[in-house]
Amino acid sequence: MTQKHKEIDNTILSELLKHPTKLIEEFESALEIISTTKDLNELNVWANLGLSLANQTSRSWETAASYFYSSSQIANLIPHTYFVKWSHCGANLCKKSPQLATSYFQASPNVMTKLRSRHIETWANFGHTLYKETWKSGRLASKFFNSSPELVSSLSMMEMETFVNFLDAISLKSIDTAIDCLDHCKKVFTSLDKNKTAILSISSILLETNWKEVPSFLKISSEMLPEIHALQRPRFLDIISCFQESENSSNIPSTTLQLSKSLSLIDQSIQGQIIGLAEQLLTISTEATSEFVLTAPNNLQRIDIGQIERWHKEGLNILLKNIDAGVSFFRVESSHSQQVIESLSSSVEFEKVKHLIEMYCQALAGSEIQIAPSEDLVDKNIGWISNESPSTEGSIVYLPSLIDRYSHKIDNFAWLKVVSTHQVGHLEFGSFGFKFERPSTIFSDLRCELENRYSESSMLKNSEKYVPATLISNPHSVTDMQRFFRLFDDKQLALDIFSVVEDYRIDSIIKKNYLGLKQSYNTIQTDSISTRPKIKSLPAREALVEFLVLLSLKQNTVIPVPSKYSKVAKNMSLILRNFRTIGALVEDSAEATLRIYSMLSQVPNEDLSDDEWQDLDSNSESQEDIDQPKDEDVLRDIIKSQAKKQEENNADENQYESVQNVDYRGDFKPELVQLLSALRNENESEKNDQNQVEITQEMIEELLKESADVNNVENSRSTSSSSQFASNILKEASSRLDTDQLSGKVDNLHVEEKGGALDPSEHQSFVYDEWDFRAGDYKPRWCIIKHKNMEEGNPEYYSATLHDYRALVGQIRRQFELMAPETLRKVRKLVDGEDIDIDDAIEAMIDIKTGSGPSEKLYWRRNKVQRDVAVIFLLDTSASTAEAIEETRNPDDKWEAPNDQTEYMAWLRARRGEGTRRSYKRIIDLEKEAVVLLINALETIGDVYGIYAFSGYGRENVEFYTIKDIEEAFSDTVKRRIDRVAPMHATRMGPAIRHATTKLESQDARTKILFLISDGRPQDRGYSREGVEKEYAVHDTKKALDEARDKDITAFCLTVDKNGHDYLKTMCEDIGYEVLDDINTLPRRMLYLYRRLTT
Amino acid sequence: MNTTTQTLYQSYIVEEYFLSEEPFYLPIGDEVELFQAAYEQKIPILFKGPTGVGKTRFVEYMSYKLGKPLTKVKKHSSQKSSLSRNKSSKNSGQNLPLVTIACHEDLTASDLVGRYLLQGDSTEWIDGPLTRAVKSGGICYLDEIVEARKDTTVLIHPLTDHRRILPIEKRGELIEAAEGFLLVMSYNPGYQTALKDLKHSTRQRFIAIEFDPPPRDIESDIIRHESGVNKQTADQLARLGEKVRNLKEHGLSEGASTRLLIYAGKLMTQGISPRRACQVAVNWAITDDFSIHRTVEEVISSIFE
Structure with a gap:
């Protein structure tokens, strides 16, 4: 017996001995522990209390035993005052019911580890509340105490109170039910992160309306909630509570069950989206909401989440108009709903096949072809207006973003393939390579002849009679195409004819050369005939153009033509027939255009009655039937039409309107394409060629004004002036980086920094000295590095980048594999x-x-x-890396960083708030892409590497982000972090280099490399001294690099700042550096340099 | 014991193996004239170009052609004279031997020159293929020279300059190359890496003839001749080849070679459907990349019915 044991009042001991021996055993073993912390007085009080507990009733010695046991457990956990309080609470409970007190004491050791001491009384009182002096309520209260360890860990005290009140309320109805609820709730709470009250509030409302449903609701919740993604659970409960509020809340438990079951069938990653869509419906109709969720799993098997969104949007519109119709839509009972799903499931979405079609087009064209949805082209506002039809502007093929013409996916895809082959066909078979002077192969050449005639007649008086106005005003043409179209007075008619003929030529060549496409080509041609306007409803000239279109779509058919002009029609079909032979050039199309134009310009555009038509079998007539117009006649007719136009403006005639485009052929704008490529070439050749005429904005405006390509655009879009087009076109054509923009963005003015050494108080922050070159000494503990992990984004970015660079990835992989050691x-x-x-x-x-x-x-x-290399890559993520590399697509976008500090911060926030996907690239994007390629390469050779990004604002705030820690293995987490790399603040390089150096020092590799990638000089608020703003930062960085070198670390600086040479010379005196002239080469160059550094 | 043994195969001594028929080769540019001129002037030749464009076929063709010495090709002689053939000389034994050596990583100098072999108690010297070619005055064709070990250059250098000698170190001999000897090497710049590049001192001893995949019409003729398909199919195959090569630099490291297109044609003549033949002979042969497979698949299905 210990000393203290003896000092315990003997009377207590003897009293205790009257009870079963179990009690005294517990007492003694508890005393052993507890006597070390309590003094004699306290011990006596303690022992006395136990005794009084034991003496209360005949069985209460058990309570006392558990009191002794528990107190030994918790005596060290809580301060003595709380210990006393705890004991008294227990004693009070014991007065009501010893069993309850036993549960209280038994639960205490586990509860006390989680419960704040000051809540002890509240907690004990909860038990009190639940205990209603009946045996059953005692069971509930005991149960409460038994469950307390779990409850305390998942609920706050506030929530606990709500919960107890709820239990209390339900126990008034039925205590058994309350006990059930307690069990279920325990599980529910652990599955819910926050918002535990949501489930309680649903339950309490349920309690009032239909209390018998409460346990089953809770049971279902406890079972089904884990099936739903943790983040979505509160949202799901919100939906349920909305259901409750709505009038027809019939059976909440079963609704919950159904909805959650349905959700559990959906992949967790898209549950959020489904719930989001459901939330949109919630305010309109709960019934529709539940139908939407219930049908979702089934629908998802047919269409993907993106398509679900389209379907949902459609349904939402219906729902807003008519609730019942909407509900049956979401139940997939309305036929409209089924049709939508049907067409969505068979449609081909542009995004999904983009890569495939892009590569396909590249294969066919043999040059860089990009694919873009046709909306993009319209957005550029350079002359294209329809966003549904396919087109091309020379290097990009524009295709509609969704193809749902047919009921089968295969057919839709075939359509897409035909369309892209046709568009690429323009490139492959030289539609845009038109040369005015190149001879044609089928026809005799009249172009030059006609031009000569014009120039001769322009010498005559009142020449405007015979020469197109535009030709007189400005005889110089920018492109060959323009020169050709200038021969015609009615440019629209000429362009229409040329388009049909040229499209027909392309179609014929494709059908001959790509036999596999022939069948779908024919189907699509036949189908597009059905979408043509009725030929008989058109006035004469338009009807004849339409005849040409129909003929080009399907030969050997019978087409009605105006009887008056059947000869013209026959002639046209003969001309068109020439293109069935392979080898026709674009110049042949031009010659054909001349001939057809000469005929059609003679035809007045008059309305015809029904009996003025006759059927023409395009196949039957033989060559001899008709006397084709002589070359001389063609020329004469064109010039004559010119004169006629000038003289009489026939009132009977309808204004000629161009025919509707053939859907699969899309927009064909030869003049604009030639112009764009001429401009692009001009940009590339840097005007080395003296003879090359510089294309000015005026010239383009001129061209656009007279161009038929654009004329029809202008009609429909009155706001766009041709000068606006012109400047947009110029912008589109030049993608040179304006170097002036790259100069420093961050306010570089000197700010004198007050204050002394800093202390890193937070976790993961480090302090470094800074070199003051004017003082020739370090400023001690001057900068604080805050080391954080980069936030996590979407891992898709990684694989998407690899895909974009697939060509380079292959090369790099090969090169790096060669570097990889042959281990043996x-x-x-x-x-x-x-x-x-x-x-x-x-x-x-x-x-x-x-x-x-x-x-x-x-x-x-x-x-x-074995290779033994450890490397750290330091990425500069300063705000200036947000510079766009290509010409910004959206001219309104302001990338200028304001100089004022507060404005700057606001600007920065706005920047970062924007969506992560942009249509143009920034420096940071290239840095990110370089990182992806680097990781991919480094993983093949197994070098130890870390990738970090740095930025910061001020010396106490140098941010240092881990993208991949040097000791971390590559994982999805790293992929996700790369996605979130974004431009931040300034560039305080010194401390970042020092921190990276420290990291590298801990590595025991033979070769250690520090690779710094930046976009400009180091600069930061206060990273300067009076008078030597720029040098200060440069010298500190240099010092940091020197320190690294002294620690046997090879440093290398790669910068994309073209003006980098001046300061890098100082900064990297004897350290390797390189200035990249072309930022786009960053990924490739970086890997090359790395290879060179390590071998 | 009187059973006669029948030889099931034909074996030749390396320098005595001659092509009995003229190999089919369609010149694309002036490579035939260049080769002839270089041969006359004893200038070694380096072939550059991707696999399957006909480098080996060309050297066979040239050795056959030059081995029929007919009217000897004179300098400044017109193309015509080189094509005229003296049939009587066919068996005159003037054939030009062609020794082809495929180089690999472990190919050492002594593999080329020759080595002593133990024979019973004595040793016997065996000439290597290069030595044989040097002695017999034929063309020695070193295929994929960058793969060979670096010590082989020791042999190449004296053979390729004015000396034209082959030192045989082990025997302390120098062999002067016979009159008709010429060293020809091939090398595929596609595999060029920092580690495996020809040194300039080696490289600049050769004139380089570049081989590119033939233009579509010529390739079509080659395919037609080699595989026996009709003109239309040959045209289609040539078109396919052209389109697939366009994908080079888009993830494809090497385009479809003429050889593969010929294989596809050969399969077709055996009754395999065109799409399937192209799939196995072209698409699956050139890459394992899924997205390229899909693309090529679409190109195939566009071109072939």
Whole structure:
């Protein structure tokens, strides 16, 4: 017995002995522990209390026993005052019911580890509340105490109170039910992160309306909630509570069950989106909401989430108009709903096939072709207006973003393929390579002749009679196409004819060369005939153009033509027939255009009555039937039409309107394309060519004004002036980076920094000295590095980048694999080794036989050759990396960083708030892409590497982000972090380099490399001294790099700042650096440099 | 014991193997004239170009052609004279031997020159293929020279300059190359890496003839001749080849070679459907990349019915 044991009042001991021996055993073992912390007085009080507990009733000694046991457990956990309080609470409970007190004491050791001491009383009172002096309520209260450890860990005190009140309320109805609820709630709470009250509030409302449903609701919740993604659970409960509020809340538990079951069938990653869509419906109709969720799993098997959104949007519109119709839509009972799903499931979405079609087009065209949805082209406002039809502008093929013409996916895809082949066909078979002077192959050349006639007649008086106005005003043409179209007065008619003929030529070549496409081509051509306007409803000239279109779509058919002009029609069909032979050039199309134009310009555009038509079988007539117009006649007719136009403006005639485009052929704008490519070439050749005429904005405006390509656009879009087009076109064509923009953005004015050394108070912050080159000494503990992990984004970014760079990835992988060590290399001709090399042994034998001295080096051995490289990449993520590299697509976008500090911060926030996907690239994007390629390459050779980004604002705030820690293995987390790399603040390089150096120092690799990628000089608020703003930062950085070198770390700086040479010379005096001239080469160059550094 | 043994195969001594028929080769540019001129002037030749464009076929063709010495090709002689053939000389033994050596990582100098072999108690010297070619005055064709070990250059250098000698170190001999000897190497710049590049001192001893995939019409003729398909199919195959090559630099490291297109044609003549033949002979042969497979698949289905 211990000393203290003896000092305990003997009377207490003897009293205790009256009870079963279990009690005194518990007491003694508890005393052993507790006596170490309590003084004698306290011990006596403690023992007395236990005794009084034991004496309360005949069975209460058990309560006392558990009191002794628990107190030994918690005496060290809580301060004495609370210990006393705890004991008294227990004693009070015991007065009501010893069993309850026993549960209280038993639960205490586990509860106390989680419960704040000051809540002890509240907690005990909860038990009190629940205990209603009946045996059953005692069971509930005990149960409450037993469950307390779990409850305390998942609920706050506030929530606990709500919960107890709820239990209390339900126990008034039925205590058994309350006990059930307690059990279920325990589970529910653990599955819910926050918002535990949501489930309680639903339950309490339920309690009032239909209390019997409460336990089943809770049971279902406890079972089904884990099936739903943790983040979505509160949202789901919100939906349920909305259901409750709505009038027809019939059966909440079963609704919950159904909805959650339905959700559980959906992949967790898209549950959020489904719930989001459901929330949109909630305010309109709960019924529709539940139908939407219930049908979702089924629908998802047919269409994907993106398509669900389209379907949902459609349904939402219906729902807003008519609730009942909407509900049946979401129940997928209305036929409209089914149709929508049907067409969505068979439609081909542009985004999904983009890569495939892009590569396909590249294969066909043999040049860089990009694919973009046709909306993009319209957005550029350079002359294209329809966003549904396919088109091309020379290097980009524009396709509609959704193809749902047919009921089968295969057909839709075939359509897309035909369309893209047709568009690429324009490139492959030279539609845009039109040369005015190149002779055609089928026809005799009239173009030059016609031009000569014009120039002759322009010498005459009142020449405007015979020469198109535009030709007189400005005889110089920018493109060959423009020169050609200038020959015509009615440019629209000429362009229409040219388009049909040229499209027909392309179609014929494709059908001959791509036999596999022929069938779908024919189907699509036939189908597009059905969308054509009724030929008989058109006035004469338009009807004849339409005739040409129909003929180009399907030969050997009978087409009605105006009887008056059947000869013209026959002639046209003969001209068109020439293109069935392979080898027709775009110049042939031009010649055909001349001939057809000469005929059609004679035809007045008059309305015809029904009996003025006759059917023409385009196949039947033979060559002899008709006398084709002579070349001379063609020229004469064109010039005549010119004169006629000038004289009489026939009132009977309808204004000629161009025919509707053939859907699969889309927009064809030869003049604009030639112009764009001419401009692009001009940009590339840097005007080396003296003869090349510089294209000015005025010239383009001129061209656009007269161009038929644009004329029809202008009609429909009155706001767009041709000068606006012109400047947009110029912008589109030039993608040169304006170097002036790259100069420093952050306010570089000197701010004198007050204050002394800093202390890193937070976790993961480090303090570094800074070099003051004017003082020639370090400023001690001057900068604080805050080391954080980069936030996590979407891992898709990683694979998408790899896909975009697939060509380079392959190359890099090969190159890096060659760098990879052959871990075991057989080394021959050694004096000693694993085994004798048989070749060398024979050689030695031969040497002995031939009498010369044999070599002793007969052995070989496998040598382990290992790369031993550790490298850290430091990415500059300062705000200036947000610079766009390509010409900004959206001219209104302001990338200028304001100079004022507060404005700057606001600007920065706005920047970062924007969506992550942009249509143009920024410096940071290239840095990110370089990182992706780098990781991909480094993983093949197994070098130890870390990737960090740095930025910061001020010396106490240098941010240092981990993208991949040097000791971390590559994982999805790293992929996700890359996605979130974004431009931040300023560039305080010194501390970042020092921190990276520290990290590298801890590595025991033989070669250590620090690779710095930046976009400009180091600069930051207060990173300067009066008068030497720029030098200060440069010198500190230099010092940091020197420190690294002293620690055997090879540093290398790569910068994309074209003006980098001036300060890098100082900064990297004897350290490798490189200035990238073309930022776009960053990923490739970075890997090359890395390879060079490490081999 | 009187059973006669029948030889099931034909074996030749390396320098005595001659092509009995003229190999089919369609010149794309002036490579035939260049080769002839270089041969006359004893200038070594380096072939550059991707696999399957006909480098080996060309050297076979040239050795056959030059081995029929007819009217000897004179300098400044017109193309015509080189094509005229003296049939009587066909068996005159003037054939030009062609020794082809495929280089690999472990190919050492002694593999080329020759080595002593133990024979019973004595040793015997066996000439290597290069030595044989040097002695017999034929063309020695080193295929994929960058793969060979660096010590082979020791042999190449003296053979390729004015000396034209082959030192045989082990025997202490120098062999002067016979009159008709010429060294020809091939090398595929596609595989060029920092580690495996020809040194300039080696490289600049050769004139380089560049081989590119033939233009579509010529390739079509080649395919037609080699595989026996009709003109239309040959045209389609050539078109396919052209389109697939366009994908180079878009993830494809090497385009479809003429050889593969010929294989596809050969499969077709055996009754395999065109799409399937192209799939196995072209698409699956050139890459394992899924997205390229899909693309090529679409190109195939566009071109072939």
